[in-house]
Amino acid sequence: MASMPQKITTFLMFEGRAEEAMTFYTSLFEDAEVVEISRYGADGPGEAGTVERATFALAGQRLMCIDSHVKHGFGFTPAMxxxxxxxxxxxxxxxxxxxxxxxxxxxxxxxxxxxxxxxxxxxxxxxxxxxxxxx
The missing domain is CATH 3.30.720.110 (Signal recognition particle alu RNA binding heterodimer, srp9/1)
Structure with a gap:
């Protein structure tokens, strides 16, 4: 059985601002689009309408993002x-x-x-x- 090629994708975790960030980023590049998006429903676990999981592309590079429904004590760092x-x-x-x-x-x-x-x-x-x- 042939295996699928492995892919590594940058994954960004937000707390309620994933769609705002995606919209902003895709507005900056000509070759950019939201590829797919799924949202939390009324039954959660995240706030209804926020991003459960999304994929977007910037200049041919795919990235993923979510709105974490779990509050965490860390954010993004310039180390990445x-x-x-x-x-x-x-x-x-x-x-x-x-x-x-x-x-x-x-x-x-x-x-x-x-x-x-x-x-x-x-x-x-x-x-x-x-x-x-x-x-």
Missing amino acids: SLFIECETEAEIDRLYGALADQGSELMPLGAYGFSAKFGWVNDRFGVSWQLNLAE
């Missing part, structure tokens, strides 16, 4: 980040500005020796993004 290779200065400026809005800048856009232009932010949801301008 999403890395974007930008093709133009306009693209890196636009994405950095959008992701930094209501978020926090870890490394402002600039030349750091390893890159002509690089920036690192935590977005409004706490997800960490590194943006690099391809040389």
